[in-house]
Amino acid sequence: MDGFVVDNLRGIFLMSLLCSVAAAISRKVFHINITRQLSVFENILESVKSGKGVTLEQARALLAVLDNNPDAMLDLLALARLTVSRFAASGAATAAAPASAIAAAPAPFTCGIINAKSGRCAENCSFCAQSRYHATASPVYPLVDDEVLLERARLLAENGVDYMGIVISGTGPSDKDFERICAAAQRIIGETGIKLCASLGILGMEQAVALKQAGFTSYHHNLETSRSFYPEICGTHGVEIREQTVANARVAGLRVCSGGIFGLGESWEQRLEMAETLRELNVDSIPVNFLNPIPGTPLENAATLPPREALMVIALFRLMHPGRDIVICGGRGKVLGDWDKLIFSAGANGMMVGDYLTTKGSPFERDLAMLEELGVRSRDVAGFRGVSAQAGIGDANA
Numbered sequence: 015m016d017g018f019v020v021d022n023l024r025g026i027f028l029m030s031l032l033c034s035v036a037a038a039i040s041r042k043v044f045h046i047n048i049t050r051q052l053s054v055f056e057n058i059l060e061s062v063k064s065g066k067g068v069t070l071e072q073a074r075a076l077l078a079v080l081d082n083n084p085d086a087m088l089d090l091l092a093l094a095r096l097t098v099s100r101f102a103a104s105g106a107a108t109a110a111a112p113a114s115a116i117a118a119a120p121a122p123f124t125c126g127i128i129n130a131k132s133g134r135c136a137e138n139c140s141f142c143a144q145s146r147y148h149a150t151a152s153p154v155y156p157l158v159d160d161e162v163l164l165e166r167a168r169l170l171a172e173n174g175v176d177y178m179g180i181v182i183s184g185t186g187p188s189d190k191d192f193e194r195i196c197a198a199a200q201r202i203i204g205e206t207g208i209k210l211c212a213s214l215g216i217l218g219m220e221q222a223v224a225l226k227q228a229g230f231t232s233y234h235h236n237l238e239t240s241r242s243f244y245p246e247i248c249g250t251h252g253v254e255i256r257e258q259t260v261a262n263a264r265v266a267g268l269r270v271c272s273g274g275i276f277g278l279g280e281s282w283e284q285r286l287e288m289a290e291t292l293r294e295l296n297v298d299s300i301p302v303n304f305l306n307p308i309p310g311t312p313l314e315n316a317a318t319l320p321p322r323e324a325l326m327v328i329a330l331f332r333l334m335h336p337g338r339d340i341v342i343c344g345g346r347g348k349v350l351g352d353w354d355k356l357i358f359s360a361g362a363n364g365m366m367v368g369d370y371l372t373t374k375g376s377p378f379e380r381d382l383a384m385l386e387e388l389g390v391r392s393r394d395v396a397g398f399r400g401v402s403a404q405a406g407i408g409d410a411n412a
């Protein structure tokens with residue numbers, strides 16, 4: 015054999031040895047990754063089965079797995095869905111059912127809103143079309159007449175919507191607007207039977223009690239984002255005053271609906287931080303909004319969240335808040351498009367239907383048809399009413 019052939023054989027041998035070593039290393043790395051992934055999921059499954067919310071550390075470990083393995087998304091959705099069913103079985107978040115108990119998830123509840131007073135807000139939230147600091151095309155008008163409120167309530171009730179949110183722009187309600195809203199509430203409830211939610215901004219204790227007495231079921235007030243990121247999105251007031259409003263509503267006996275907007279530029283760590291604060295505040299319901307960048311606001315050029323990330327937000331919040339309502343609100347269509355059919359697989363149990371505050375939502379027809387198509391809620395309007403009051407996750411919690 016001449017030297018040329020020997021050299022080549024040696025080269026081939028070395029190459030194949032290197033390939034074997036590389037394959038072994040990659041098998042080992044794969045094995046380590048899969049083992050680590052399994053242990054993260056097993057650990058979380060135990061928390062879900064025991065009725066506990068996922069801890070901050072578990073949530074971080076889950077995010078690391080999802081970062082390395084896009085396929086793990088399906089496992090995340092399965093865990094989120096299991097969490098919803100697990101709590102449907104328990105009937106009450108305070109008394110965990112046996113670990114084996116799994117039930118069909120209850121029908122999701124629906125909310126509709128009316129933008130009852132729009133624009134000219136003295137605050138400067140960077141995402142908001144209604145701030146007077148931003149030049150947007152958002153409508154500007156004072157508090158609408160009672161008849162307009164009533165007409166909206168009828169439309170929502172006829173479409174089987176569970177809650178109507180009366181939303182006004184501004185730091186907080188004027189005395190005059192507040193009195194009018196309380197008086198209108200009694201008439202709306204009497205004539206339509208719809209459950210009312212108020213979203214009037216910063217609220218004192220006395221006002222919270224007055225809303226409860228006027229017949230409101232819920233108070234909605236978002237934290238918007240985490241404590242550490244809040245100064246980046248609002249310079250005219252701090253997050254503490256928002257937290258105090260949430261606490262006031264809770265003490266007054268209102269069902270508290272408080273969450274935030276995702277896609278403002280916050281990090282995953284800050285999303286988890288907000289989830290922890292909501293745990294501290296013991297809220298009943300968490301609205302999940304996705305930024306829909308509004309022309310004229312400082313965030314007009316922000317990129318919208320990719321659908322996968324939006325679904326991850328829903329699932330993570332479900333796992334961290336197993337016994338609370340997770341309701342998907344603004345930005346659903348903009349961010350998720352037709353992927354919004356997956357919100358319930360990701361752990362949501364409520365959805366805002368119809369238009370949002372200053373942007374168009376999807377029409378009732380499309381939303382109701384989607385719920386029926388998914389088999390999660392009957393189109394029989396009479397059957398809609400009160401379903402979530404009996405079986406909703408958060409309601410069982412309240």
Ligand code: SF4
Binds near residue numbers: 215
């Ligand atoms: S989010 Fe509320 S407080 Fe902030 S600018 Fe808009 S209306 Fe005002």
